[in-house]
Amino acid sequence: MNKPEISNAFTTVGRETPQINAIEKVLGKAVYSADMKMAGMLHAKVLRSPHAHARIVGVHTEEARALPGVHAVLTGDDTPTRMTGIHHKQHRILAAGKVRFIGEEVVAVVAEDEETARDAIDLIRVDYEPLPEVFDTGEALRAGTIEVHDGSGNLACEYNVVRGDVDAAFAQAALVHEDSYETHSQYAGYMEPMATLAWRTSDGRLHILTSTQTAFLQRMRIADAVEMPVSKVRVIQATVGGGFGGKTAEECNSLICAWLATRVDRPVKFVNSRLDDFQGCRSSPPEKIWIKMGVDKDGIIIAKEVKIVADCGAYEGLAGHVLQVSTVRSDNMHRYLKNVRLNGKLAYTNNPPHGALRGFGGPQAAFALNSHIAVMAEKLGLDVVEMLKRNAIKSGDTSVHGFQIGSSGLSECLDQVSDGIGWDSKKTRPKDIGVKRRGIGFGTAIHVSGNREMGNWDGSTVIAKMAPDGRVTLMTGECDMGQGAFTMLAQCCAHELNIPLSQVTVLPTDTDMSPYGHGSIASRVTILAGNAAIKAAREVRERLLTLASEKLGVPKEDLDMANGEVFAKSPAPNQKIPFGDLARLHIYRAGGEALQVTATYDPPTFLAMATPEQYGNVAPGYSFAAQAAEVEVDTETGQVRVLETFVSDDCGKALNPLAVHGQTCGAAVMGIGWALYEQMRYEDGRLLNGNFADYTMPTADSVPYIQSGIVESMEPNGPYGAKGASETAIVPGAAAIANAVYDAIGVRIKTLPITPEKILAGLRAKQAAQDASGASR
Amino acid sequence: MSKKTIEVVVNGRTHRAEVPARRMLSDFLRDDLFLTGTKRGCETGVCGCCSVLIDGEVIKSCLSLAVHADGHEVTTIEGLAVDGVLHPVQEAFVNHGGLQCGYCTPGFIMTTVAMLNDNPNPTEDEIRHGLNGNLCRCTGYVGIVESIKAAAEKLRGN
Amino acid sequence: MKDFDYLEPASIAEASEMMLAHPGGSVMAGGTALMLALRQRMVTPSHVISLRRIRDLRGITHTPAEGLRIGALALHAEVARSPLVRQHAPMLADMASRLANPQVRNQGTIGGNLCYGDPATDPPSCLLALNADVVLRSARGTRVLKVDQFATDYFATALEPGEIVSEIRIPPSAFDAGYHARFLRTAAEHRPLVNFAVSLRKQGDACEDVRMVIGASTRVPTRLRKAEDWMKGKTVTARLAAEVADLGASEIEPISDIRGDGSFRRDMARTACRRTIEDLFNPAGSAATSAA
Incomplete structure (x- = not known):
């Protein structure tokens, strides 16, 4: 599929291209789930558990039911007894019998309007019998502790991976260093709270319009949970106001709304309040990461042992996959690493459930790893960028876990970032000694483009249809949640057919009509659906040329196409025919049919996740990134300001640099937020700051102008050489900032987030240590 | 339910409407006038998705009651483009x-x-x-x- | 939000009567704070009494004898751009121009801010440093309180049933410099962790007279009287600024919550105080431009 030579009059590939739906968005005309209305539509609200672990003793709904305008008040006992979940089916649509976290959905109300539903919620009383609770993962995994799920020992899953001879390698190492790191939970923070509109039709089918990254996975999950055949459930993707991993098959808003629509005779809309969204979402799993690393005298990483304990929260969802990524993936950045011993444990607690978030376990591992490498580089007296480059995996390498690296621009990212931020001069300038001190730090990242993890298929299918006017409509099972996936598909198609981008329409996913797709997860859409779109467009091209050849009596080799016409290359007069004529001809002939092709691309990858060894090439391409951050630390207030940051993303080929820069800058700022500003504050499992005033995401004036660079390593498996670009840049930032803080003030923060209080405590500890060593002399 | 009649000019058009007192301006625009370009993103007045202009000044329509717009001119996102030409x-x-x-x-x-x-x-x-x-x-x-x-x-x- | 009856009195007297007639009611000025409470059902009033039609609550005027009079319904944005405020109380205009965000400055009122009693805001400490009077009116008459008499506790004021704040008065000042420093815990925060407001009269490098206030980290804005006494009549050096800040920080009773514990807040109050004084006396290299 690699076709680096791009010379096509109408192509937008490689050019800054506004999203194809940008105009409807700036006009305020894009339709998000909460914008939809249907005749007779009712509104849902849920009552959530105030207890982290309790038995539901009684639910009193009489008053709520009696309130005028209330159509239904439903409890866990009304839900199907079938359990729902990703791997482990662990809960019902509403909690029945027990609640396991604060915020768990217990009762749902359906009423004429939102305020009435809310009024009814206030009238419900639930009696709970509190049970012992467990919030700390260490405590949860101790034998004999209270169990969140009976018989589990609170161990949701465990990974053990051993390769090579780790102990021998440690024995040979010139330097061995071990330390522990802790990361915290991040909320997706999409601006559109989850929203769903669901209704039944007289044929008994259930229709669900929702904000989703994974329409087909939602369909599967909802059909299973409400005990309906999959074919009777239809999920339609509305315009999605951001996803970041939070709008995948784990979220419960669409599930509850869908089920409610089976219980009342009118359409039901359920729009999360922001508090609902904070309480009901799956935020990223906090992890405790211990690393022991051995390097040779040149800084080559030769041995690595890692132990991770991650907090699952009350239900497993995708947290097990996230932990797998944290445990295994970052090893694949280092080309000489052959000896590893990894252990990852996922512990159930009574905290709210954790799951998928942009980076999917990568940011946690990268924070620990890049912090650790910076420490070792310093101990070796080696420039950290030099050390990272010496270890950087290269195109053609097979990594320790069997990743076949078709393209790696990691070294080039390191060079670009180093030049972009002025690493050498900033690194060697005299240290600030005043109140405000500057420092600079580095981080690196690897991410997948696709990940074979469901069934043994990681493919993508695109249907291309040509209308009788010659325009093309594409259908896909993947979703656009703002990242620009549909624009990318349209670009690929327009390029192949040499037509203006405006001639291509991409339909939002509708499981009744679109081809099946896993959805927009694992940065998979560009590489997988992009290839499928190219394949489909090339088949359309072939059919147009065949038909035109017949019609014009010109050999196919002498035909070409541009701007919606097939024409003969030799300059004979009138030897051309519009796409529309060909599309009509394709139908209106004996044995004809509308011009429509279906193309699937399934990459040459291996389902390693299903094997205990976790070995093999999981993705058709791997993206890399490097980031440097220059910070200024105020030693009196503990405040850290990011003065400047440069991020380079190796995305293979940037099909749309405007979109790539947008993803990189957005991801980098999300990383800054995670490192410095955002923190889900829990007290005994209760989220204390479930609102944007107290959960402070980065604002425009709290971040610098992100400098974003692109490295085009040209992935052989990629569409025109492209790989994924939407997650990589969230991965390296926290470590870059932590390393910069260390460079500035000599205090290493090993527990995220980097708060003013931790900076000040670190400075005090450092001063005390200096005083003590001074006094002992 | 307490209701009030208001007269408000939205994107150059005058609307007379009877609204519940507790109706937020954002909901009035979205649910009564079908101007759904104005979004709701939080309950704490932080996200700014609901920003509109009142008499030319930017405000958050989720921090305002519809009755407060009575006698004023509101401009929403739908009111910026003129004859299909983007602002x-x-x-x-x-x-x-x-x-x-x-x-x-x-x-x-x-x-x-x-x-x-x-x-x-x-x-x-x-x-x-x-x-x-x-x-x-x-x-x-x-x-x-x-x-x-x-x-x-x-x-x-x- | 719960259903309520909505009232729009046309005069202060009418508003006062309505408030007495509906003790379960809430008064709404700009609404920025009350709307949040209503939406989250933290308050569920029987009536919302909106003051927006009362003309007497608007306008900003100045007389040499009485100083500034700012109607309680003056928006923060109006305070920020008022030529009168900029001339006669520049630190107030400056504070109002930086407070919260553009939308809230266009919706929130100075009177509403005071009445809500939320400590994590900027105007109360600034007004206390300006020695402002809060004018309260009701059917029974008029009372005039200083800001530290008006703000009695966390989300509590001296307002009595039927009373509303009609205006803020800022008397002619013998001070010739001042600044309101807004300190955020991180750059992404929306509300001040601590603020420090100072009015002073300089004589060369010396401080002849001074009023200093810490807010946002205390239940009510707090005058730093010991620090003021220590500073008066002295030449301001870096060392004096540090002494003043130490004293000032010892005079407050900081609150502790998830946004910052008491000892951190006290440390930040000390730093904000010292830096602001240094900036006022040694503008070179200062981050804060001290309007005066």
């Missing part, structure tokens, strides 16, 4: 990566229109400070800042 701020957001998911976009655009009315040539610091009442999770603000610079330049040229 220069809208055009700039399209061309300079000022949006991705689009959910915060109407709020940012309304804030920008008011900002550039007050200050036609803002510095980057002034732009960033002026966006304090709006959150975006997609862009990292770079595309938004670029869009505003471009729009300011175009508006000054006109």
Whole structure:
């Protein structure tokens, strides 16, 4: 599929291209789930558990039911007894019998309007019998502790991976260093709270319009949970106001709304309040990461042992996959690493459930790893960028876990970032000694483009249809949640057919009509659906040329196409025919049919996740990134300001640099937020700051102008050489900032987030240590 | 239910409506006038997705009751384009990566229109400070800042 | 939000009567704070009494004898751009121009801010440093309180049933410099962790007279009287600024919550105090431009 030579009059590939739906968005005309209305539509609200672990003793709904305008008040006992979940089916649509976290959905109300539903919620009383609770993962995994799920020992899953001879390698190492790191939970923070509109039709089918990254996975999950055949459930993707991993098959808003629509005779809309969204979402799993690393005298990483304990929260969802990524993936950045011993444990607690978030376990591992490498580089007296480059995996390498690296621009990212931020001069300038001190730090990242993890298929299918006017409509099972996936598909198609981008329409996913797709997860859409779109467009091209050849009596080799016409290359007069004529001809002939092709691309990858060894090439391409951050630390207030940051993303080929820069800058700022500003504050499992005033995401004036660079390593498996670009840049930032803080003030923060209080405590500890060593002399 | 009759000019059209006293301006615009470009993103007045202009000044319509708009002129995102021609701020957001998911976009655009009315040539610091009442999770603000610079330049040229 | 009856009195007297007639009611000025409470059902009033039609609550005027009079319904944005405020109380205009965000400055009012009693805001400490009077009116008459008499506790004021704040008065000042420093815990915060407001009269490098206030980290804005006494009549050096800040920080009773514990807040109050004094006396290299 690699076709680096791009010379096509109408192509937008490689050019800054506004999203194809940008105009409807700036006009305020894009339709998000909460914008939809249907005749007779009712509104849902849920009552959530105030207890982290309790038995539901009684639910009193009489008053709520009696309130005028209330159509239904439903409890866990009304839900199907079938359990729902990703791997482990662990809960019902509403909690029945027990609640396991604060915020768990217990009762749902359906009423004429939102305020009435809310009024009814206030009238419900639930009696709970509190049970012992467990919030700390260490405590949860101790034998004999209270169990969140009976018989589990609170161990949701465990990974053990051993390769090579780790102990021998440690024995040979010139330097061995071990330390522990802790990361915290991040909320997706999409601006559109989850929203769903669901209704039944007289044929008994259930229709669900929702904000989703994974329409087909939602369909599967909802059909299973409400005990309906999959074919009777239809999920339609509305315009999605951001996803970041939070709008995948784990979220419960669409599930509850869908089920409610089976219980009342009118359409039901359920729009999360922001508090609902904070309480009901799956935020990223906090992890405790211990690393022991051995390097040779040149800084080559030769041995690595890692132990991770991650907090699952009350239900497993995708947290097990996230932990797998944290445990295994970052090893694949280092080309000489052959000896590893990894252990990852996922512990159930009574905290709210954790799951998928942009980076999917990568940011946690990268924070620990890049912090650790910076420490070792310093101990070796080696420039950290030099050390990272010496270890950087290269195109053609097979990594320790069997990743076949078709393209790696990691070294080039390191060079670009180093030049972009002025690493050498900033690194060697005299240290600030005043109140405000500057420092600079580095981080690196690897991410997948696709990940074979469901069934043994990681493919993508695109249907291309040509209308009788010659325009093309594409259908896909993947979703656009703002990242620009549909624009990318349209670009690929327009390029192949040499037509203006405006001639291509991409339909939002509708499981009744679109081809099946896993959805927009694992940065998979560009590489997988992009290839499928190219394949489909090339088949359309072939059919147009065949038909035109017949019609014009010109050999196919002498035909070409541009701007919606097939024409003969030799300059004979009138030897051309519009796409529309060909599309009509394709139908209106004996044995004809509308011009429509279906193309699937399934990459040459291996389902390693299903094997205990976790070995093999999981993705058709791997993206890399490097980031440097220059910070200024105020030693009196503990405040850290990011003065400047440069991020380079190796995305293979940037099909749309405007979109790539947008993803990189957005991801980098999300990383800054995670490192410095955002923190889900829990007290005994209760989220204390479930609102944007107290959960402070980065604002425009709290971040610098992100400098974003692109490295085009040209992935052989990629569409025109492209790989994924939407997650990589969230991965390296926290470590870059932590390393910069260390460079500035000599205090290493090993527990995220980097708060003013931790900076000040670190400075005090450092001063005390200096005083003590001074006094002992 | 307590109701009030209000008269409000929205995007140049006068609307007389009887609204419940507890109806927020954002809900009035969305549910009664079907102007769903104005979004709801939080309950704490922080996200700015619901920003509209009242008598030319930017406000958060989720912090205002519909009855408070009585006698005033409201401009929403739907009121910016004239005869299908994008406002220069809208055009700039399209061309300079000022949006991705689009959910915060109407709020940012309304804030920008008011900002550039007050200050036609803002510095980057002034732009960033002026966006304090709006959150975006997609862009990292770079595309938004670029869009505003471009729009300011175009508006000054006109 | 719960259903309520909505009232729009046309005069202060009428508003006062309505408030007495509906003790379960809430008064709404700009609404920025009350709307949040209503939406989250933290308050569920029987009536919302909106003051927006009362003309007597608007306008900003100045007389040499009485100083500034700022109507309680003056928006923060109006305070920020008022030529009268900029001339006669520049630190107030400056504070109002930086407070919260553009939208809230266009919706929130100075009177509403005071009445809500939320400590994590900027105007109360600034007004206390300006020795402002809060004018309260009701059917029974008029009372005039200082800001530290008006703000009695966390989300509590001296307002009595039927009373509303009609205006803020800022008397002619013998001070010739001042600044309101807004300190955020991180750059992404929306509300001040601590603020420090100072009015002073300089004589060369010396401080002849001074009023200093810490807010946002205390239940009510707090005058730093010991620090003021220590500073008066002295030449301001870096060392004096540090002494003043130490004293000032010892005079407050900081609150502790998830946004910052008491000892951190006290440390930050000390730093904000010292830096602001240094900036006022040694503008070179200062981050804060002290308007005076």
